[in-house]
Amino acid sequence: MAIWDELTGQDDAIAVFQAAASSPVGHAMVRSQATVLDQATDMPPADAAAAHAASGSMTHSWLITGPPGSGRSNLAFAFATALLSDGTPAGDIATRKQVDARTHPDLNVLGTTGVIIKRGDVREMVKLSHYSPSVSRYRVIVVEDADRMMEDTSNFLLKELEEPPERTVWILCAPSEADLLPTIRSRVRTVRLRVPSVDDVAELLKNRDGVDPELAERAARHAQSHIGMARRLATNEDARARRQETLMLALGIRGVSDAVMAAARMLEIAGADAKALTEETDAEEREHTLRSLGVAPGGTPPPGLRAQLRELEEDQKRRARRSLRDGIDRILVDLLSLYRDAMMLQLGSQSALVNIELRDELVALSKHTAPADTLAVMDAIAMARTRIGANVAPALALEAMLVSTVRKGT
Numbered sequence: 001m002a003i004w005d006e007l008t009g010q011d012d013a014i015a016v017f018q019a020a021a022s023s024p025v026g027h028a029m030v031r032s033q034a035t036v037l038d039q040a041t042d043m044p045p046a047d048a049a050a051a052h053a054a055s056g057s058m059t060h061s062w063l064i065t066g067p068p069g070s071g072r073s074n075l076a077f078a079f080a081t082a083l084l085s086d087g088t089p090a091g092d093i094a095t096r097k098q099v100d101a102r103t104h105p106d107l108n109v110l111g112t113t114g115v116i117i118k119r120g121d122v123r124e125m126v127k128l129s130h131y132s133p134s135v136s137r138y139r140v141i142v143v144e145d146a147d148r149m150m151e152d153t154s155n156f157l158l159k160e161l162e163e164p165p166e167r168t169v170w171i172l173c174a175p176s177e178a179d180l181l182p183t184i185r186s187r188v189r190t191v192r193l194r195v196p197s198v199d200d201v202a203e204l205l206k207n208r209d210g211v212d213p214e215l216a217e218r219a220a221r222h223a224q225s226h227i228g229m230a231r232r233l234a235t236n237e238d239a240r241a242r243r244q245e246t247l248m249l250a251l252g253i254r255g256v257s258d259a260v261m262a263a264a265r266m267l268e269i270a271g272a273d274a275k276a277l278t279e280e281t282d283a284e285e286r287e288h289t290l291r292s293l294g295v296a297p298g299g300t301p302p303p304g305l306r307a308q309l310r311e312l313e314e315d316q317k318r319r320a321r322r323s324l325r326d327g328i329d330r331i332l333v334d335l336l337s338l339y340r341d342a343m344m345l346q347l348g349s350q351s352a353l354v355n356i357e358l359r360d361e362l363v364a365l366s367k368h369t370a371p372a373d374t375l376a377v378m379d380a381i382a383m384a385r386t387r388i389g390a391n392v393a394p395a396l397a398l399e400a401m402l403v404s405t406v407r408k409g410t
Helices: 011-021 045-055 072-084 093-100 119-129 151-162 198-209 213-222 227-235 237-251 256-292 303-346 356-368 371-389 394-407
Strands: 061-065 107-110 139-143 168-174 189-192
Touching (some): 011 072, 072 139, 107 119, 119 151, 198 213, 198 227, 213 227, 256 394, 303 356, 303 371, 303 394
Parallel strands (some): 139 168
């Protein structure tokens, strides 16, 4: 597939980046930035593209915003591939393979293995940004989850965005502009993504991953158009089973003891999900590190190298903690979809249900409670997400949320 093919439902944004990538080096590299594409407005795509062309196609600093699963990172790396390629519109094959493997010599990626992006990591990226590109037109630095930078870290990056090297391009990704400091927002060109439709995501799964059309539609619907989660649900039977168990646990709560037991089980499910996501990656990372240090497979690392391995293990532990929190958040999002469906039935809405396979259970739930009670439970779920994001013990946050469903009679 071409580099842009996995960016379903983002035609306007793709047009902006294709125009920028085709600009000659140094042409229209504007340092005073402004938002050039806001897909939330009523501006027709043709007018948006014209406005963009009039403002200059290429700039040093970009910000890609959009809800989780909209394809922020995919778009960032597609744009990086286009900038680093030999001029082929879809990106030459060698460059695409290097970017996919994150091994291109002119590409640097700052991701988050922990809860926040550390100042030291940003400092290292800033240092690398001053190296001239070795084989490409640009040096490209992608910062995933830029919203995870603390204020002092953001201020450190701000100095670099004010006066970046001539052939360096920064691409930041975040859920929304509000997640970054105003001073950062004023120095980047923002491209906003929309949530792709269920049909668009299902079509992507069919074409890219060869998923059965019925399974693709169900996975896209259950993931609520989150591209990464839809792919996981479509290709991993265990992930589908864990999601189903989560919803049935919530529907089976009849008292406080049920709520406490369900919270414990949901925590176990989130842990199993996190382990499944990180276990294979951890093993590959350790093997790659040992090989790069000259240790044969199955060999014992010499004492002088154990410090590097301890550092790797600490990074993996931080990633596991973050993966667990993300897994709990996915469970809460699934629960929100359950009560959202109940609310739709209570209000007689014609909106499509997310969990249509549970229609009988949802009809029973909707008849048993009032819309105000369902809304109160949804508020409790939102509060649980906020509390877990603020480092409240996940078990306590889940218990408090599920007990609220008992109090509201749901």
